[in-house]
Amino acid sequence: MSKLEKLIASLLANPRGVRFEEACRVARALGFIHEGGQGSHRVFKRKGEPTQLNFQNRNGLIPADQAHQLVAMIRKSGEDA
Secondary structure (H helix, E strand, O other), X not given: OOHHHHHHHHHHHOOOOOEHHHHHXXXXXXXXXXXXXXXXXXXXXXXXXXXXXXXXXXXXXXXXXXXXXXXXHHHHHHHHO
């Protein structure tokens, strides 16, 4: 199992306490591209996907609702594959 697969598995098992940099890494792995954001915000978009991912860096972590959006996108991407 690769590091990315382990990261995704741990994120799916426990979406609390997701590190900001890890969330950005997973978004890129799902095919999202960093489209903008300043300071502590990052916005990721993917062609053909109406939902964008928006992460806020709060002391190195992302808020719980943003983590749940990321988990939903991981599951959706798994269904599409």
